[in-house]
Amino acid sequence: MDLGHDLSQAMAHGADFLGELSFGRRHYTRDLAGVDIAVVGIPFDAGTVNRPGARFGPRAIREQTSLVGCYPWAIYPWDLNVFDHCEVIDYSDIAFVAGYPDRMVDAVRQTMATILDAEVSALSLGGDHMVAYPVLQAHAVKHGPLSLIHFDAHSDTWNMGDDLNHGTWGYLAVRDGLVDPTRSVQVGIRSPNPDTFGFTIIEANPLLESPMQRTAERIRAVVGNHPAYLTFDIDFLDPAFAPGTGTPVCGGPTTHQARTLLHALAGLNIVGADLVEVAPPYDPAGVTALAGATLAYDLLTLLWLARGKR
16 A cells, blocks of 8 residues: 555554654655745753653654544644645754753754744744743744743743743743733733733633633734734643643643634734643653644644734
C-alpha cells in the first residue's frame, strides 16, 4: 500500500504509530517559500521555578498529533481542515545552549524575526512559559504593541527586575511595551496576582460559572480587531486533564471547555500563538501531551482563519 511521501495517510491505515514525528506529519523544513504557518519547537525549561521537564514538551506534542481525532475534513469538531487550505511546515526546534536563558532569548527572537519577515505565521511549542518573551519581542517589532490573550493558572507578571523565568515574562512584556494591557486579557487565573498592570482578569471561578461563549464575548470586547498574540499554558487546564506540567493548580477548566472557548474566538486578528508548559515526565500516560496537541491544532486553525481575514 502507498502511504504517501510523508506518510500523511498512515492514520487512514490505522498506523498512528508509524512515520515521522513531525507536527501533523508536516514536512520538516526551513524553506519558508510559499509557507503560511510554521510550527516551531522551543525546548527550554531553565526558566522553571517548580518542576522542570517542559524541554521535552515539543517532542511529546508532535508525537501526539498523530492521535488527535482527525477526519478527512477537519480535526473534530472543526469543519475546516487547515492543511487543505494553507501550507504548514514543521520548522523543527530552535537550538541554543541549555542553561542560559539569555542565549535562548536571543536565539528565539532572531529565528522568529526570520520567520515573520518572510510573512509566515508561527505557532510555537514550549518549553516553559519564558519562551513567550522573545517570541513576543519579534512579533511586537512586526506588529507593534500587541493584545495579549493569555490562558493560564498564573498571571506570570512578577516583577523581579531583569530575571528571566516563567513567572516574569508577562511583567517583562509589559515593561518593554510589547503588549498593550488595556487591550489584553488573562483567563483562568487562580494563583496570587501581584499586579494586574491594567490587564482584564477573568479568574477561574467566574470563568467556570459562566458559559464559555460569554467569556469569549468578553475577550472579543477587550481585544477588538487589534493584532493579538495568544499564549496558552497547559496548566490553564485542571490537573485532572493536564497532570504533566511544572506548576499544576487545581480548579481549572476541562479540555472540552478550553476548546469550546478557543473555537468561539475564531475570527480575531491573532497574529501569533504558542502552547507551553507540557512536561511529559509527570504524565507517563501522555494525556497532557495529547491535550496540548489537540489545543495546538485549534491554535493553528485560529491562525489560519486570521490570515485569511487579513
